[in-house]
Amino acid sequence: MDFSYSQEDEVFRREFRAWLDQNAPRNRTQPVDGMSEEGEDEWQRKVGWWRKLASGGWTCVDWPKQYGGRGLSLLQTIIYHQELQRVNAPVPFIGSGPSLVGPTLMHWGTDEQKSRFIPKIVNGGEIWCQGYSEPNAGSDLASLQTRAVEDGDYFRITGQKIWTSHAQFADWAFVLCRTEPEAPKHRGISYILVDMETPGITVRPLVQMTGAKGFNEVFFDDVRVPRKNLVGEKNQGWQVAITTLMYERNIGGGGSPLLSVIDELARLARRLRRNGKTAWDDSEVRQKIAEFKCEGEALRYTHLRQLTRRLKGLAPGPEGSIMKLCASELNLRIQLFAMELLGPYSQLEYGSPMAPDEGRWSFRMLGARAGTIAAGSNQIQHNIIGERVLGLPKG
Numbered sequence: 001m002d003f004s005y006s007q008e009d010e011v012f013r014r015e016f017r018a019w020l021d022q023n024a025p026r027n028r029t030q031p032v033d034g035m036s037e038e039g040e041d042e043w044q045r046k047v048g049w050w051r052k053l054a055s056g057g058w059t060c061v062d063w064p065k066q067y068g069g070r071g072l073s074l075l076q077t078i079i080y081h082q083e084l085q086r087v088n089a090p091v092p093f094i095g096s097g098p099s100l101v102g103p104t105l106m107h108w109g110t111d112e113q114k115s116r117f118i119p120k121i122v123n124g125g126e127i128w129c130q131g132y133s134e135p136n137a138g139s140d141l142a143s144l145q146t147r148a149v150e151d152g153d154y155f156r157i158t159g160q161k162i163w164t165s166h167a168q169f170a171d172w173a174f175v176l177c178r179t180e181p182e183a184p185k186h187r188g189i190s191y192i193l194v195d196m197e198t199p200g201i202t203v204r205p206l207v208q209m210t211g212a213k214g215f216n217e218v219f220f221d222d223v224r225v226p227r228k229n230l231v232g233e234k235n236q237g238w239q240v241a242i243t244t245l246m247y248e249r250n251i252g253g254g255g256s257p258l259l260s261v262i263d264e265l266a267r268l269a270r271r272l273r274r275n276g277k278t279a280w281d282d283s284e285v286r287q288k289i290a291e292f293k294c295e296g297e298a299l300r301y302t303h304l305r306q307l308t309r310r311l312k313g314l315a316p317g318p319e320g321s322i323m324k325l326c327a328s329e330l331n332l333r334i335q336l337f338a339m340e341l342l343g344p345y346s347q348l349e350y351g352s353p354m355a356p357d358e359g360r361w362s363f364r365m366l367g368a369r370a371g372t373i374a375a376g377s378n379q380i381q382h383n384i385i386g387e388r389v390l391g392l393p394k395g
Contacts, residue, residue: 005075012072013079017086019056024089025049039212043169050094050124060098060122067106067114068122074310085260095166097121097128101174101193104244108232113193117172131161131175131194131218132241141176142185142238146220148177148192150227150234155179155192157223167203167216170196174244175220180235191237193229200224209366210350258331259296261364265289265338268357272341279341288337295330299323318389325381328371335365 005013053059062077063069072080084091092098102121105113120126137143146159157177167173173194180188194201200223205213232240266289269279279285306319338361339346348355350363372378386392 005079009073009075009079012076013083016058016080016083019058020083020087020089023052023056024087043166046090047094047124047127049090050092053092054123059092059124060102063102063122064106067102067118074307078307085257094124095127095170096130096174097126097172100130100244101128101172104174104240105231107243108191108240110228112228113231117193126171127166127169129164129167129170129173129196129218130244131164131173133163134160135162141241142189144176144178144189146175146177147181148179148190148225150179151224153227155190155225155227155230157192157194157220157225159220161218161220162215163206164203164216164218165214167196167218168205168213172196173218174231176237176241179237183235186238188235189237189241190234191231191240192225193231194220194223194225198223198225208370210363212367258327258334259293259300261331261334262289262292262296264357265292265334265341268338268361269341272356274343285341292330292334292337295326299327299330302326318385321376321381321384322389324375325378325385328368328378331364331371332368335361335368339365 050059057070058080060067060069061072061080062074063071065071081091098121102118105117109117117126121128131146132141132144134144134146137145144159146157146161148155148157155177157175159177161175164173173196175192175194177190177192178188179190182188196203200221202219202221204217204219206215206217207213208215231237266280269285269289272279302319302323306323309319342356342361345354345356346362346365348359348362350359352359355362376384383394387394
């Protein structure tokens with residue numbers, strides 16, 4: 001591997017670093033769990049930060065210039081995330097528009113759809129959520145039952161979606177609907193863009209153990225949607241949906257984000273006192289944190305292997321599933337170990353003035369299990385790795 005960057009890449013780094021030094025949020029504490037911080041105030045901070053970046057042309061940076069991006073190379077995109085991490089700036093995030101539906105529309109959308117939706121994704125003018133999972137169609141997504149019946153120039157949508165992240169903030173949703181109920185389950189599905197202000201839509205929060213309300217149930221009761229909001233062809237939405245899922249599994253920004261969490265855990269161990277010494281003075285504690293660090297570094301190098309494949313123009317390999325599986329399970333073990341270190345203090349809730357690190361560790365622990373389910377459960381990832389890497393027969 002060649003870990004050096006070109007002169008052009010370093011020029012880009014200096015440009016973005018200079019902008020961040022002038023504009024990045026100041027005095028920001030270590031992030032909690034980005035999946036779970038879904039209060040109104042936190043969400044508005046995320047949107048505000050996105051729009052601040054957009055004012056300097058620093059959103060959707062890897063998108064083609066014709067769509068409002070900067071057309072950055074893969075390495076420059078990595079640098080972009082490295083620099084954000086350097087100043088502890090929030091990872092730019094405003095829902096599923098930039099990462100999922102935007103790239104999907106570039107590939108499948110009509111010219112009218114592209115010109116209508118893509119600019120507002122780039123500047124943060126509209127928020128998107130994903131209408132895929134249903135109560136009985138999660139991992140088996142193709143079993144979805146939400147119906148869209150064609151009615152002249154409109155579809156009428158009836159059904160329910162669940163685990164819909166950010167639906168309470170979203171202006172639009174991209175929704176998978178069954179438009180041909182008699183077709184085989186991977187056929188007869190259509191991909192439709194839905195204005196969340198349309199009459200007949202009800203959003204109900206799903207409160208998590210952390211108290212956060214990031215997930216939602218969304219009910220569609222005879223929701224009238226213009227037929228021009230169909231993406232791709234009617235009954236061929238599974239192909240469009242797979243495109244979106246490919247972007248969901250796309251490469252991230254800079255290796256294992258858990259490395260910074262592990263460093264924070266080491267700082268916590270150096271501060272915690274017990275029996276007249278710090279937790280860090282215990283060799284077993286140091287050994288456990290060193291074990292986490294080694295696993296985090298292994299994830300970082302696995303990420304670099306995937307990066308190497310991309311730079312060679314090869315299709316993504318199994319590294320995405322491996323990283324998702326191993327990172328989510330490592331994070332869970334880190335948070336459980338933090339609870340052991342904190343002892344009785346682990347029972348103080350997030351935001352408590354008496355809790356070490358403001359209770360971030362207990363909040364993270366309560367949310368860590370979700371990472372083993374989100375973006376394809378770990379059981380599914382085991383199957384993918386077993387079949388595609390180890391060559392095992394399908395179970």
